[in-house]
Amino acid sequence: MSTANISFYANETDAQVVLDWLIAQNEIGFIVADGEKRWRALHSVKLSQIVGAKHWLWHIPSGPLPLLQDYRQPILQVENPWIGWREIRTGADKSLPYFGSAPTGTFLLSLSPVSRYFNEQIGQPKELAPPGLRVLGRSDFTYPGKTEKPPNQTLAFWKRLEKFMFSAGVPVDPHGSMRPEKDPTPASVANNYDWIALPGALAEMRAGVPWRPNPD
Helix, strand or coil: CCCCEEEEECCHHHHHHHHHHHHHCCCEEEEEECCCCEEEEECCCCHHHHECCEEEEEEHHHCCCEECCCCCCCCEECCCCCCCEECCCCCCCCCCCCCCCCCCCEEEEEECCECCEEECCCCCCCEECCCCCCCECEEEEECCCCCCCCCHHHHHHHHHHHHHHHHHCEEECCCCCECCCCCCCCCCCHHHCCEEECHHHHHHHHCCCCECCCCC
16 A cells, blocks of 8 residues: 655755655656745755755656636646746745645655754643754655546656655654564555654664654
């Protein structure tokens, strides 16, 4: 069974490996800010451009990006994502362009090698990490439109991404224990029961570096 979310731990070295893999596929456009309410797609980015924040990844073979107008107005298309466009209708998260509630041609990437926080309790504020304490952050790939009959080639790419991530990592419990006896598969990480630790992050975990269960 395939999941619509891949939660994982990746230190800076792992994050670069993941980014290099995405670029090498030649199927992904990285959507970055290009001014107020303006966005553009790039074929390649540096790690420093996307680390520590959420970014949309456009699966190019899925077709044009949607350009949403005001409510009840027809949905347009972004004419040329590589040149850039101005957003008409924004979503709740102003740090991202809005493609609707479940876009089928885009994935969401949150890449956080390091967390600013150490922990938090239910109903309590986040606890800032003490100075000098390194805490591995949680990273995520999310496919909001996976259940909305996505294009076959986009679903195939998502499954290939899953295979790449699961082949490289070891399952860990998000709340603090490693599960090296289990093989990471889409089924084993369904519902975030287990998350994936990539090699660099795993080595740090085994050396005692804490990891944070929730995204920053």
